[in-house]
Amino acid sequence: MIEGFSFASPWAFLAVPLPLIAARLLKAQRHYARTLTVPSSVVFDNIDGVQNGNLGAIRSFTAILWTVWLLGVLALAGPQIIQPVVALPVSGRDIILALDLSGSMERKDFSFDGSSTRRIDVVKEIGAGFLRGRSGDRVGLVMFADEPFLAAAPTFDLSAVETALRNVEIGIVGRSTAIGDGLGLSLKILRRSPARSRVVILLSDGANTAGATSAESAARLAKTLGIKVHTIMLGTDMKENVSSATIAPKRDTVTLADIAKTSGGESFLIKTNDDLRKLVASLDKLEASSVASPSVLVEQNLWPYPAVLALLLCLAGFFAARRAT
Template sequence: MFEFAWPWAFLLVPLPWLMRWLLPPAPSGEAALKVSFLSDLETLAGRRARANLPNWRQQAPFILLWLLLLLASARPEWIGEPLPVPATGRDLLVAVDVSGSMDYADMQWQGLDVSRLTLVKHLLGDFIEGRRGDRVGLILFGSQAYLQAPLTFDRATVRTWLDEALIGIAGKNTAIGDAIGLAVKRLRQRPAQSRVLVLVTDGASNGGEIEPLTAARLAAEEGVKIYPIGIGADPEQSTLAGFGFNPTLDLDETTLKAIAEQTGGEYFRARDQQELQSIEATLDRLEPVEQAHTQARPALALYPWPLASALLLSLLLAAREFWPHWQQQWLSRRPQWLRRRT
């Protein structure tokens, strides 16, 4: 079915004529002869003098150009037949810690030392891409928590936002409670059986306004199931251990386990790539939930065709306007012997 997305654009059809009627004429820049006795000449001739205005044939290309631009502005589109949209799945928010400690390079990815956030991007990105039929959203948290991507079926965009996350973008601290509170706020309007939060962090809560266990209690009341993932290598496996530094010292596993137990979820510990991949497999076993059936009609945008036609017509009109000038310049620059032959 053919239709216009913005049909009100056609209300601008008379705009050029209104501007010509309301605005004063532009100076032509050419010499003009002013006749003070024009009215006497009109009386003798028996008719009124008319301005030398272009006729309709001269105006037709410009009228066509204006109509083509309006046609493109109205966004014509071809609406296809209704297609079913996946109606089963979960509403799943992924909250990722982007505090300063997530920059520690104590993890391994394909034989290379990488930071914790880099490993999370690789593996959780695949996890997000595989959530067919689920609405997925993304929260980034540090000293504050921000909703980076709302719940959507567009998993590729959510993964892109995750890939573009930077260390310290939300502050250097870790506000676990604020991240849970923001997730509860976004999930509370969804069906109770499908509210899931995957919380990825490598430290203890040392920022924000809400205590993690208080936020977990609110999540339990709203039926939000939380799956915390504590990330970070063991001291003996870390490349930083040789410097006498334990990067997982701040990981508060006691609180994360309590959050999982209070909300009916499960706590996971990710020390390396293999463990994080096994956690993904465990999360895949979450049961989907029936939701309201929806349909979508694909729309094929057709505005490039009138827009391209308007551009081509503009180039032709410009070439017609400047062609005499270009021809004169070319003739004046020809060699003397060529001018004699012609």
């Protein structure tokens, strides 16, 4: 017996003797009612070929019928192998990426592959690179501008979070920067989390210019809840064009640094592509609370094999019968 082998519906084997029972009942009925005509295809001992004395062909045909029937019953019984499989290792950590989606994120002051790149595209690359190294973490995505919104609830399906990240666009919730509200929504989500370690990674390129919650009060709440906040300030040393109709807001590195310090996190300033690469490496070193990964039972269904074999035998018998006629 193969270890872990079982049947999902073992009661199906009760159907094995049904053809014999049916044949016996038909014989009894024919004995008491001579006028009843029974199709030769139903009764095993009355198959075409008896009249011709082809006993070998009859036995072969009967064997095929029984084989098809037994394979069908076996498929109905649902053979399966149940084996324990070690689940993906979990870190015991929930992370929320809180990303700035304000209008200033459209500025093209970063360079990728020799071409100017919008800040929002840099953010997407930062987030995607971070997600690829977060196997075992539950990660969610919060975006904020005039107001915050939950783009992806915390999940182990990191590819779904990355898809949500790459699909967001500037302007869907305004063009201001509500850092406090974005952090507040992130804390609200993590507050309900049972994870041993809860972390917010907040990325912005400007000062808090909107929202009902101040960044300072949100930072104090994070400390109270035991949620660590790591902050990332994005922006280059490129001089602002004061004569332009659109002036990018000044970077508020002090506020973001204070948020990180208050909550026990770290702050980063990204001004160049080298800073960007160092950031991803630094984020990969965030603390983790190891949790034993419980094994899960995985069922491997085997019923298609006898079902397909029975079908093939039926088709082979059908074409053989046509050739014989």
